Amino acid sequence: MPGSGAELARLLLGGFRTLTDAVIVELARRGYEDVRPVHEFAMRAITAGADSASELGRHLSISKQSAAKTIAVLQERGYVTRDKDPHDARRKRLQVTALGFTVLRQGEAIFDELRDQWEQQIGTAELEVFERHLTALVGTRPTRFDTLGQLTRDLGETG
Amino acid sequence: MPGSGAELARLLLGGFRTLTDAVIVELARRGYEDVRPVHEFAMRAITAGADSASELGRHLSISKQSAAKTIAVLQERGYVTRDKDPHDARRKRLQVTALGFTVLRQGEAIFDELRDQWEQQIGTAELEVFERHLTALVGTRPTRFDTLGQLTRDLGETG
DNA sequence: CTCAATTAGACAGCCTAGGTGACCAATAGT
DNA sequence: ACTATTGGTCACCTAGGCTGTCTAATTGAG
Numbered sequence: 001m002p003g004s005g006a007e008l009a010r011l012l013l014g015g016f017r018t019l020t021d022a023v024i025v026e027l028a029r030r031g032y033e034d035v036r037p038v039h040e041f042a043m044r045a046i047t048a049g050a051d052s053a054s055e056l057g058r059h060l061s062i063s064k065q066s067a068a069k070t071i072a073v074l075q076e077r078g079y080v081t082r083d084k085d086p087h088d089a090r091r092k093r094l095q096v097t098a099l100g101f102t103v104l105r106q107g108e109a110i111f112d113e114l115r116d117q118w119e120q121q122i123g124t125a126e127l128e129v130f131e132r133h134l135t136a137l138v139g140t141r142p143t144r145f146d147t148l149g150q151l152t153r154d155l156g157e158t159g
Numbered sequence: 160m161p162g163s164g165a166e167l168a169r170l171l172l173g174g175f176r177t178l179t180d181a182v183i184v185e186l187a188r189r190g191y192e193d194v195r196p197v198h199e200f201a202m203r204a205i206t207a208g209a210d211s212a213s214e215l216g217r218h219l220s221i222s223k224q225s226a227a228k229t230i231a232v233l234q235e236r237g238y239v240t241r242d243k244d245p246h247d248a249r250r251k252r253l254q255v256t257a258l259g260f261t262v263l264r265q266g267e268a269i270f271d272e273l274r275d276q277w278e279q280q281i282g283t284a285e286l287e288v289f290e291r292h293l294t295a296l297v298g299t300r301p302t303r304f305d306t307l308g309q310l311t312r313d314l315g316e317t318g
Numbered sequence: 319c320t321c322a323a324t325t326a327g328a329c330a331g332c333c334t335a336g337g338t339g340a341c342c343a344a345t346a347g348t
Numbered sequence: 349a350c351t352a353t354t355g356g357t358c359a360c361c362t363a364g365g366c367t368g369t370c371t372a373a374t375t376g377a378g
Contacts, residue, residue: 005270006203008290009178014297016171019164038364044165054326066365068327073363090326090373111164122292131167133281133289138173197335213355225336227356249344249355 023110032103034077040107042070043079043096047104051094052085079103182269191262193236199266201229202238202255206263210253211244220302238262 020037027035042056050059057067071094074080079100085091096104119127179196186194197219204218216226230253233239238259244250255263278286 003274003290004267005178005272005274006199006267008274009175009182009270010200010302011290011293011297012171012175012178014302015293016168016175017302018297019168019171023168036363040165052326062364063366064327065329065367069364088326088374092327108163108165111168113164115162115164115167118296121295126288126292129285130289130292131162131170133285134170134174136280137277138170138177211355212357221335222337223355224338224357228335247345247355251356 019111019114022114023107026110027103027107030106032106035103035107038070039074039079040104042067042074043100043104046080046094047096047101052091053094056094074100178270178273181273182266185269186262186266189265191265194262194266197229198233198238199263201226201233202259202263205239205253206255206260211250212253215253233259 023040024035024037027033042060045056045059048059050056053068053071054064056071057064060067071080071082075082078097081095081097082092083095085093115127122130182199183194183196186192201215201219204215207218209215209218212227212230213223215230216223219226221229230239230241234241237256240254240256241251242254244252274286281289
């Protein structure tokens with residue numbers, strides 16, 4: 001049913017997933033098998049200045065406890081480090097490691113590649129218009145990245 | 160960073176959430192407080208013919224076990240019924256109740272209203288082009304609706 | 319300067335909504 | 349008839365949210 005609002009919503013989600021799933025699959029193919037969209041976005045936020053758990057939580061619109069869990073995972077995998085903040089003994093300063101940056105850069109490159117492919121399909125001007133309209137729709141609201149966890153699991157009917 | 164693939168993905172997710180969050184909030188305002196996007200989409204799939212747990216799972220690209228869980232919730236709230244299938248004793252035939260249809264129709268109406276508002280902002284022809292491009296991007300892949308669970312929770316830093 | 323309020327982080331425990339594997343009953347296909 | 353497939357259920361796991369409570373450190377008001 002084209003022209004339906006619900007279908008528009010489905011398409012928007014579908015578009016997001018089309019891009020994101022492809023990135024995660026490609027990252028896995030390159031050896032980064034346990035990266036999730038939320039990790040990408042978290043690392044992006046950390047490099048953008050959210051260098052403590054509480055701040056990261058605020059950036060991602062999740063609680064500081066949840067942010068701490070995500071950070072723990074990133075730390076385990078060697079994507080971020082936590083060391084003492086010389087100016088505030090309560091804080092653990094977050095830093096993305098070289099490995100983390102590598103994944104981040106590769107993820108961005110794959111995203112850009114997908115966008116380029118789409119741009120060639122529909123035309124540069126058209127894509128610009130598309131993005132402008134979408135920006136108008138979304139406005140200035142921050143985008144919440146929760147509920148993205150299992151975004152990349154394989155399907156599979158088992159029973 | 161406009162022109163970035165990652166930003167495009169963020170915008171697509173943001174667009175979906177903008178629409179969906181607004182629908183859920185409005186439904187809650189109208190007294191349907193525990194409806195989640197996944198419920199909307201599940202009821203839609205059931206009316207579209209996915210009248211058993213296994214089929215619903217396939218439609219939503221989730222396992223039949225997860226589908227059964229969702230169905231249990233819908234049944235508890237009186238949105239769907241399950242009765243015996245006269246042609247197949249294994250199946251429990253799903254049917255959306257009058258109440259379920261009410262919610263479904265209202266949800267659709269709100270979605271359509273939001274789409275109309277946007278249409279007025281950017282123009283009918285523009286929106287059509289937008290949807291065509293988006294359809295091209297998404298292609299024929301079914302859209303997975305998992306990970307939508309907490310999509311409507313309030314934020315709130317507590318500790 | 320002291321003391322209350324705030325903040326960062328850790329720990330415990332809960333919830334939701336996914337997932338898997340194992341199993342049984344019923345159906346379908348050879 | 350016998351086997352394979354399918355629908356449904358049970359038990360249990362996992363990820364990533366959540367809250368509440370606690371300690372330690374910092375901030376700010378008097």
